[in-house]
Amino acid sequence: MLVACSSYREISINKKYKPDNTDYKNPYYAIIHEPEQKNKPKENTFSYTRIKYLIIKCEDKNLDLILEQSYEKIIDNNYHSAEILLKDASTLWNNGAAENNLAVIYEITGEKNLAFKMYTKALLLAPENEKFKINFLNFINRNDPDI
Numbered sequence: 001m002l003v004a005c006s007s008y009r010e011i012s013i014n015k016k017y018k019p020d021n022t023d024y025k026n027p028y029y030a031i032i033h034e035p036e037q038k039n040k041p042k043e044n045t046f047s048y049t050r051i052k053y054l055i056i057k058c059e060d061k062n063l064d065l066i067l068e069q070s071y072e073k074i075i076d077n078n079y080h081s082a083e084i085l086l087k088d089a090s091t092l093w094n095n096g097a098a099e100n101n102l103a104v105i106y107e108i109t110g111e112k113n114l115a116f117k118m119y120t121k122a123l124l125l126a127p128e129n130e131k132f133k134i135n136f137l138n139f140i141n142r143n144d145p146d147i
Contacts, residue, residue, distance in 0.1 A: 051138065052104045053131035055097040063093050070101060079105050096126035100135060112143055 056071045057064050066089045073082035083105055089098035103118035119136040126132055 051134070052107065053135055054101050054104055055131070058093075058095060058097055060093065063089060063095075063097065067097060067101070074101075074105065079109055094125055096122035096124075096129060096132055099125065100129075100132050103135065103139070107139055115139060116143075 054071060054074065056067050058067065066085050070082040070085040070089075073079070073085065083102060086098040086102045086105070090102065099118045099122035103115045103122060106112070106115035106118060116139070119132070119139055122129070122132045123136055
């Protein structure tokens with residue numbers, strides 16, 4: 001069954017960043033902002049924000065429940081519990097939502113090979129999903145090509 005997912009909202013992970021002008025009217029995606037330090041040549045360091053999209057709602061009531069529960073686990077930094085929920089969802093729905101969210105968890109926890117595998121699977125299941133593409137391309141741009 002294919003299910004479309006759209007819209008987003010911004011969240012804070014590890015109290016790193018949360019924008020003030022958040023629109024919560026249609027919360028289908030969550031955006032994780034992670035400050036990252038970079039060096040500019042001949043200048044001081046500065047930080048910028050990396051963005052990852054988490055799906056938190058689709059058009060399937062049962063999947064929505066799992067995505068919401070895993071979302072709560074993620075914002076509580078309980079990545080292992082969220083991973084278990086999403087792995088189960090991944091076996092039941094083939095829309096890329098669980099795979100994308102698993103990839104985000106794996107990227108946050110430093111499991112780059114698993115993150116790459118899940119981002120790729122999410123894109124194969126839903127190649128038209130722009131948020132999946134953004135997550136994947138941001139991941140590729142920040143990581144070693146030998147993953």
